[in-house]
Amino acid sequence: MSGHEHDDYDSAPGDELRMEGDVASGFRSYVLGLGLATLLTVISFALPTTGLVWAPAVPIALVVFAIAQMGVHLVFFLHITTSPDNTNNVLALAFGVLIVFLVIGGSIWIMSHLAHNTMPMDEMMRMQR
């Protein structure tokens, strides 16, 4: 077993930069995360029913709240921060997010154009008859 498991320059993902054994501040971080995540979840579920948001804007608002909640989870549960010791973790995350956006955004973009340019199936059936 390696003797030292921490160093001052890098943090493992999930590790929080605070005094070793300072459990109370770690606990506060998780409680704060739970509170914020609960708040965002409740807003997301209530949004379509309350009518507080202009109806056509609801999907965009839901996506915004989901991304906000993912941010809360990353910061308070996975302890990903912008400090120098987290550079490697953030860069890996940024690359992952890039690929996710390419795959999802690219698929939706291409497939909507394909659907637009393709003849509807029933029409094609009628022509073959």
Place this chain on the structure above:
Amino acid sequence: MTAADITRGRPTGPDPYRVGHSSHGHSRAPGHGEGGPAPKRIVVAYGFWIFLLSDIVMFSAFFAAYAVLQGATAGGPTGAELFDLRITAIETACLLASSFTCGLASLSVEARKPLWFYAAMALTFVFGAAFILLEIREFIELVDKGAGPTRSAFLSAFFTLVGCHGLHVGAGLLWLLTMMAQIFAKGFRPDIVRRFMCFSLFWHALDIIWVALFTVVYLLGAGA
């Protein structure tokens, strides 16, 4: 920087391998040349972080398939007709609570408190199992209604995406039990603590995927 400096190997300008680290003084950072290899805890957790990101990329493919096939109901039921948002809300609460108790388990590992650890892990298991049972019940109801994965492309994509997340949670529950057994049998050894750290990363990541899932599949699906 002169040619003589380069040949002598003297560090002169800003070193690209030290971006993000303190610019003054000599670097003693492990994993940055002179400091020796990085501690095993950081290597293990970083490797697992890369795995989690690749897992998220895999999920993004299923999300893309679902988004594309959402309207392809083949005359069958749509999401708005099928989804019961009350069940989804309870599932969300269960998974969020289990993520929180998993965080408490991390703190008890850090504080080396076995009893708190077992209690937090047991709570995590209960919430996770409740989530899985609700999801299985929902799947059985859908299949009974004739809305199984074979009904339409939309339902195939739905069962693949949600079922894949459910499989991850199921695997996580098994991993949770083995972590409790390992801590019980071997104590807070550094290698066991590293394994637990990977488990907690996994569990928190599953909750992040669920946030995307309940928004895209259930909330947007029920509204559309």
